[in-house]
Amino acid sequence: MCGLIGYSGPGKAAPFILDALKRLEYRGYDSAGIATVSEGRLLYKKDSGKIEEVESKQHLSELPGHVGIGHVRWATHGEVNQVNAHPQLDNRSIIAVVHNGIVENAAELRQQLKSEHQFVSTTDTEVIPFLLAKYLKRTGSMTGAMALAVKELRGPFAFLALCQTEPQVLFACAREMPLLLGNGAGGSIASSDIDSFPEGYREIYALENGEIAVVGADNFRFFDASGNPIHKKAGNVQRQSGFAVDDSLKHHMMREIREEPWAIEQAVIQDEAGMAQAARAVKSAKNVIFTACGTSRHAALMGRYLFSRVGGKLSEVIIGSEFKYFADSINEGSVVIALSQSGETADVLEGVRTARARGAKVISLVNRPSSQLSRLSDLVFPLKCGQENAVAATKSYIAQITVLALLSHYLVGQQQMITEKLKNTVPLVELAYETNLKKAECVAAYIAKFNACYFIARGSNFHIAMEAALKMKEVSYVHGEGMPAGELKHGTLALIEKGTPIVAICPDDYTFEDTIHNVEEAKTRGARIFGVSDRCHPAFNECFRIPKVEEILYPFVTIVPLQELAYFTALARGVDPDRPRNLAKSVTVK
Template sequence: MCGIIGYIGARPAGALLFKGLKRLEYRGYDSAGVATLDGGKLEIRKDAGKISELDEKLHFESMAGSMGIAHTRWATHGGVTRENAHPHADCSGAIAIVHNGIIENFQELKAELAAKGHSFKSETDSEVIAHLIEDNYKGDLEKAAFEAAKRLRGSFAVLAVSAKEPGKIVCFKRESPLLVGLGNGEMFAASDATPIVEYTRRVVFLEDGEAAALTKDSAKFYSLDDWKPLEKKASTVEWSAEDAGKNGYSHFMLKEIFEQPQALKAVIAQDEKNLAAFAEELKKAKRVIAVACGTARHSAVIGKHMLDRVAGKDIEVLIASEFEYFADRVEPGTIVLAVSQSGETADVLDGLRRSKAKGARIMSIVNVKGSSIDRLSERSLYLNCGPEIAVASTKAFMAQCAVFYLLAHAMAGKLEKAEGDLRLLSGLVQQELDAANGKMKEIGEELAKKQNAYYLGRGVNYAIALEGALKLKEISYVHAEGMPAGELKHGTLALIEKGTPVFLLNPEDYTYYESLSNGIETRARGAKLFGLSNKENKAYDEWIRLPETIDALLYPFLSIVPLQLIAYYAAVARGNDPDKPRNLAKSVTVK
């Protein structure tokens, strides 16, 4: 949610920042803007709308200067208007800021500043930062930013520039993600590496309560407690700008669906010593709580089944936004296992910080190395699946499930079996993608005309029912509900009528016959029953064939692929952009 980028160097800043904004679109936004400095002149162009359309009107690429800051806004305080878009300026028009996060005490700060004569142009919480810096400015932007930061409560990642000090960008953060990119004769700052990896792979992750002052030739780091210098180590981003491109696919989502065979192979390339130590820690722990949101939670539910059935280890799985109400009562020594693609999910981070303060041990499964969750963790396992740009997660979900599969078998002393299974699975998923595309397109186009759809499963297949329903509703906007098949008679059966699409997750495993009975019951009420199974049955109006496999715990991987494709084609048939569904963001960095 929201993305920021700053640049200082020799390149035309307007063009670079516009390109950076395009790469930040996946984070979700409703407005955007750019501020550049050319000598002592500050220029701001911003408005509500899509970035490509805004550029046609505002011509970001023509903005003068070789330094600047830019922002994609997700409205939280104030409507979607030009005035509320970032960057925000102070009264004099000399200072500009961009901000990601939420300033909790902005109302009292705004009242205080207004009483001093400051005039506000927006409804946002962010604008107070520019005026606070102005109020403290005495010829030194760094000191003014330091004094302003001390007054802020809440979460923030801020970039600030001043026309009175051209040649400097000041950055500071608490709880919202921010990194600095180190170039040769140029420096960058951004919410994540996506908009800057084309120019540099050397990055420094700022921790909470840290700041940086950037010139084209230097990056100096400070503590927000006392502005004393800090020594920071640079990390290397392991993927390239090409990895974050569409590479000939019409959408990122379709590309990422088709990257899943490679994602499964990449998961196998774990550091085996780290995996063994991770597995041993989980085995010894008296209590393990997995916390996650959305798709990541569905992978954790699948992981719960895998750990139980393979290693005999029971874990709890909680929605991160609900876990925070219990985090203060977690017993010391409990392992809290965070699952997150981005590693920046605000609800997850909040629960981790609170439980860690009570003595919990933090471990994680993440895709982004160096992310906030990764840095907070004692140990992390990595998805290794490269950047995922589409808002709706596909290959990261596949990789998360694969990590749990490896972990469960490592705990049981069967890692070699799991690695062989995943290699086999990679080939089976490729077979599905090669064979199922046309049929899934037809089903997706059929679903696009419906108002509701239901997904049913038992045991581990219930998690796939949840994930399949989420995929459909988040990108096609067709209402969909995933539920345990056994709960059907406890309310939802009342919604089934003639023609209602019902997807039954029914591989030939320990749940097969009971699930089949539930599916037949929906058909008796007029539902059109889609059966996802390796075994054909006359009860299905339409059979979506799953490949045969050697382990029933591999069926969730095979079941989700057709459901991802169906959701994708339903979205396209409705004229939606599956990469950027309305009202949603890839990285949910505010609560």
């Protein structure tokens, strides 16, 4: 879950790389570093901390040279410190490596290499430059060294390397991890993320299956995992433009909440033929399985509800990391619907590869058309919500449930009706945003004093309770727990004491009376109740008011004040809502 960037071109490498790393920081912000080659010498600087902190301490941008590699880290192996930051070097400091992924056999390789190489870090990455140094000595070329090293590495990875003895180029390699290459007027770029490419880079190459690339200032040479030259075709990348939001909003998270009405407008525009094809596949499938992680899983739960409520089709939701344990139930009669904002979520990709190997049809909802998930899918429905910079997902979630609402109505031939209803919901989402800002800030000041907060709901809003709880703990570090309201009495009531905050998502639909019964049970035990409703009941101590909509559309308006609540709770606790500790945006490791 790290960001990689490499540059070879006529300009200075370090300033370009630093600027690109700032755009990649949502992938990791434990530490950062850059290496360049200049006048026949390998140079590097690195440290722990966010990009701006590392630049302030180490002056990364001052490194000379026209070829370089850079890294932002989200730690998986080795604690967060300067030694473990990337780039990692061999003992002679002639090879530098930046890496994303996990070397699964790192301990074994350390044992093999320790007699000739002295390890200084506790990262798994350090074995890569040591292997490259070993095989460079044997083959005399970095291309040969890369091919031999790749054979010894187990697990998914992407890495970039510099070598002092081949100073005009950088080297790239990837297996089951994103690594993209592009060439433009400004030079050649290698990166883990399309968003780090400047405008004008339209033709992009994606490395796969251990392929190796030698990246020059104006050309690429490609090799397969065994070191044999190959020809690769470039793919054309289309960029999405975002919504112009008032710059007075301080954080990405709030800007992206503000963009949600626009996100619905974009997401509802889908390829009609593709939607019809997906609907036919779902209706005829022996079993339908959603797979996703985190926020995307909560959107998948909405999809399960909609498929049943609207289309009469039962489906299952399996967490990405658990998918392989259910593989025996997947076959040619299965349809797997995979959700991932980045399209690079490792657990989801593993499940999709398993499903494809067993003959299943794969449909994906993804925000990045150039992602691995897109390439692995039979049908792809883009979210079209623009880049999401905050670690916590907001607008991508509402885009996902928009696409799922559309698909569920294609199952019964009501796509025109739901399209109009979703378009009519846009101003109501805007109203939910504007109406509840002050209330969210006020309630957040109360919740910020507690270590836990509970979210309850029924029916179509059950998954909203879970998503609201996730947002709360992600960005404010207040433990959030979401559950069906009827489950409150099956254990959680034991945790309720005087003042305990409970948020009841309780729209005026067929779930209202039952949810109010559960609210009363909690209030009797001393809980303080914050309702989210278009019918504010006396049992609520305070109420977030939402517009009245149809039953299946309530999640579109109930989620907005709850995202605002999480945001303001983070601010009340002095936490940066855009960059919560220990988390990263794109979870590319298992």
